Amino acid sequence: MIKKGNTSSAVAALGNTGLAVIKAIAASVSGSGTMFASAMHSVADAINQAFVFFGSVLAERPPTRRFPTGFGRVINLFCMVAVIVVTVMAYETILKGYKLLQHPEEASNFWLNVIVLLIAVLIDGSILVKAMKEIVKETRSGAKGLAVIPSAFRNAGRAAPPTRLVFYEDIVATLGAAFALFAIVVTQFLDFPMLDGIATILIGCLMVFVAFKVGYDNMVGLIGVAAPKDIEERVAGLIISDPDVADVTRLRIVQEGRTYHVEAYIELRKGFTLADAGLVKQRLRERLLSDPDLSDVTLGLTEDDGVRSWGAGSGN
Numbered sequence: 001m002i003k004k005g006n007t008s009s010a011v012a013a014l015g016n017t018g019l020a021v022i023k024a025i026a027a028s029v030s031g032s033g034t035m036f037a038s039a040m041h042s043v044a045d046a047i048n049q050a051f052v053f054f055g056s057v058l059a060e061r062p063p064t065r066r067f068p069t070g071f072g073r074v075i076n077l078f079c080m081v082a083v084i085v086v087t088v089m090a091y092e093t094i095l096k097g098y099k100l101l102q103h104p105e106e107a108s109n110f111w112l113n114v115i116v117l118l119i120a121v122l123i124d125g126s127i128l129v130k131a132m133k134e135i136v137k138e139t140r141s142g143a144k145g146l147a148v149i150p151s152a153f154r155n156a157g158r159a160a161p162p163t164r165l166v167f168y169e170d171i172v173a174t175l176g177a178a179f180a181l182f183a184i185v186v187t188q189f190l191d192f193p194m195l196d197g198i199a200t201i202l203i204g205c206l207m208v209f210v211a212f213k214v215g216y217d218n219m220v221g222l223i224g225v226a227a228p229k230d231i232e233e234r235v236a237g238l239i240i241s242d243p244d245v246a247d248v249t250r251l252r253i254v255q256e257g258r259t260y261h262v263e264a265y266i267e268l269r270k271g272f273t274l275a276d277a278g279l280v281k282q283r284l285r286e287r288l289l290s291d292p293d294l295s296d297v298t299l300g301l302t303e304d305d306g307v308r309s310w311g312a313g314s315g316n
Helices: 007-030 033-058 074-102 110-139 145-158 161-189 194-223 229-240 274-289
Strands: 245-256 259-268 294-303
Touching: 007 033, 007 110, 007 161, 033 074, 033 110, 033 161, 033 194, 074 161, 074 194, 110 145, 110 161, 145 161, 161 194, 229 245, 229 259, 229 274, 245 294, 259 274, 274 294
Parallel strands: 259 294
Antiparallel strands: 245 259
16 A cells, blocks of 8 residues: 555655755754745645655545545645645745735845755655656656656646645645845845845745645545546447447546446447346456556446437537
8 A cells, every 4th residue: 555655645744854954954043034935845845745645545445345446536635735734834934024025034044045056956856757757657748858848737637636736735845945046146145134034935826826726636536536537438429339239328527546346337239138237247347447647446337329429429
């Protein structure tokens, strides 16, 4: 189960833990509010992603008699806990920025802050690239090279909940570290001490954005959201391509964590015995479950009624 856990969140948790330590040291030594905000963000990210990795491991538990649909939505619950952590950290960060606007503090150890933030940009950027590649892999977009970037943004909503969380958080983390670096450099060479407080508040606002986006996505996941159109068409194609299938009268696909549950009612061509229909049903179920995106399949069978329900002109 641990091996099946989300690798992006595990790597991100380790990377952000290291960043949180070095940023906290730099913030305490230099007194930079912007560095403090960046450290708080890394702490929030590390806690979140550790939570999410643990949740992704639990979500891989197989279905039981008591929980016949499995534990896929457990990951959505863990992501909601992560949202609470981000929200609290965002509040503390914005509060710190507000205090710095009222009482600007002069930061010291300029080069220490610059080096730490450059390291942060590199590490957060590397984690972001890994998350993008994970999105491409999970959504099977097939993008390579620089095409991975637009493909990741376009398909992020279809990725597994933990991968989406890492993706959104590390966009903000990379931008936040870059913005903190800009603020520290400008404050060093220009007489604009209030920029430290402004930068701190902006980083806090970015964290609020992440909390809202991730919270909304996982709230939808907990309720139960339909699969994207391309997943529906892929599943329907697998069913219709069977020579013994005449039509699909109903198809419902619900996302459960990183996988999908399929419920389909199928019309077989006329003349099948009950035993033959059972063999067709077993064959179709095995074919659908061979798709790694599908974790559960329920099929209902009936005889062809001669009325086309699925395909061109049917509205499906």
